[in-house]
Amino acid sequence: MKRLSLLAIVLLAFAFPGNAQDSIKKHPAVKPADPELKVVLDSWNDIGRKLTEMAEDFPEDKYDFKPTPAQRSFAEQLLHAAGSTYYFTNPAMGLKPPAAEDPKRDQYKTKADIVAFVKKSFADGAAAIQSKGDKGLLTEVVYLPDQKARVLDIAYGLIEHSGEHYGQLVVYYRLAGLVPPESRPKK
Structure with missing residues (x-):
């Protein structure tokens, strides 16, 4: 038993060279969360950036591309993801959620129209988040006609929702024979 203890001490000495003081000096303090x-x-801004980049990058002549007839087009996916952000922004700012689930494609006829809408929707959401501050993120708002939710929970729900549509749009890129911006080599 003494041999096992001695072996453990020797192994630990080799595993941790120097004394504890040297180890502490070499490692900076842990950064707080x-x-x-x-x-x-x-x-919020990261998923908004990704969707905006896709909206700007995807060729306009492919904006009405659908993998199957039953699915949304590329443009309709962007409009849905951007429009749904107002289910966060409006309640967070004390307004009613949008009446319609998706903005209509005939309201946004060009790529430039859609890009502008995507940018605005995420900018409006970012402004709502900032206006709440840390404490305001925990306040409850009426989210659906018969449901309350914390501002923070709604924001995270919409971030996840937008991320799901980002994933779908990656597939649209691949089916159209294109490489999504986030998958390209960085310069």
Whole structure:
């Protein structure tokens, strides 16, 4: 038993050279977690950036591409993802959610119209998040006619929803023979 203890001490000495003071000096202090406001805002802006980049990048002549007739077109996917952000933004700002689920394609005829709408929808959401501050993210708002939810929970739900549509749009890129912006080599 003494041999096993001695062996363990020797192994530990080799595994951790120097003394504990040297080890502490070499490693900086652990950075504290970011405030919730920064975390949710960064996530919101990141998915908004990805969808905006796709909207700007995808060829306009392929905007009405559908993998199957029953699915939304590329443009309709973007309009749906961007329009759904107002199910967060409106309640967070004390307004009613949108009456219609999706903006109609005939309202946004060109690629430029859709790009502008995607940018605006995520910018409006980011402004709503910032206006709430850390404490305001925990306030409850009427989310659906008969349901309350915390602002933070609605924001994360819409971030996830937008991420799901981002994933679908990646497939649209691949089916159209294109490489999505996030999958391209970085310069």
